[in-house]
Each structure stands twice: as C-alpha cells, then as structure tokens.
Amino acid sequence: MAATAYALHILVKHKEIAEDIIEQLGKGAKFQTLAKKYSSCPSGKKGGDLGEFKRGQMVPQFDKIAFKGALLESHLVKTKFGWHVIKVLYRT
Template identity: 50%
Template sequence: MSTQARASHILVKTEDQANQIMKRLADGEEFDKVARRFSSCPSGKQGGDLGWFGKGMMVPEFEKIAFEEQVGKVVGPVKTQFGYHVIKVTGRK
C-alpha cells in the first residue's frame, strides 16, 4: 500500500484572510474551531478534517504540504485553484 496522509484545512478566498487565520492559530485558537467558523470548504463542519488520502487525490500544491511537512505542523497560506488554504498535517501512514 502506498503512503497516505491525513490533513485538516481552512479554505478562504484571500491571502489576507489566510494570514489572519494563521495569526489566530498562533495566538492559541483551536484549529477545528477556527475551521468551523471561517472555512468555505464543506469539511469546515468537521473542523477541516479531510480524512486519509493517497498521492494524486489532492491538487499538487496541497499534496506537497501533506506529504512533506512534519505531522502536527500548520502551514499557510497555500494558494490553489480553490483559494487560500491553511493546512494542518495530522497524520501519515
């Protein structure tokens, strides 16, 4: 079986919004609560959790973070065709 990653994210329209979310997280707000409040992705209702996924299932910019950053790290803003993401890598197997 190939490597899988698990990640949560918060999707917003602008880089400025993503930077504001990074500041909220740096100030100690919980990722899942911020995702529920601000994410425009349907996954926001689950605190941003996207579950497990393999390579080739996400857009390249998102996938690079999910498979290369250390588990537990929050990265952003990451621009994709969908908008700006704040990404938290939550697992890899």
C-alpha cells in the same frame, strides 16, 4: 515514503484572511473552531477534517504540503480553489 496522509484544512478566498487564521492559531485558537467559522469547504462543518487520503488525490500544491510539510504545523498554500491553511496530523 508515505502513501497516505491525514489532514485538516481551512479554505478561504483571500491570503490576508488565511494569514490572520495562522496568527490566531499561533495564539492558541483551536483549528477546528476556526475551520467551522471561516472555511468555505464543506469539510469546515467537520472542523476542517479531510480524513485520510492517498498521494495524488489532492491538487499538486496541497499534496506537496500534505506529504512533505512538517507535521502538526499550520501551512499556508494557494491552489485554484483559494488559500488553504493545512495541518497534517500524520502520514502512513
């Protein structure tokens, strides 16, 4: 079982915007470019880069995707902060 994960994310207020971002990613848009454009999280300035974090550091819904979702795919998840598009790069 992985103890840490490394992820990128884009945080937006509305599901429709998050779904549009996933669609753009599917057409080849760069995650980092979309994060800088859309994300309301301070990590957006760094292309959505959250770096490496431990299990339990993120809210439960985010943690579930970070540690169980498919790697290198875009996932949509709602938390108390809004809608996240998450891409997990690796786990250790």
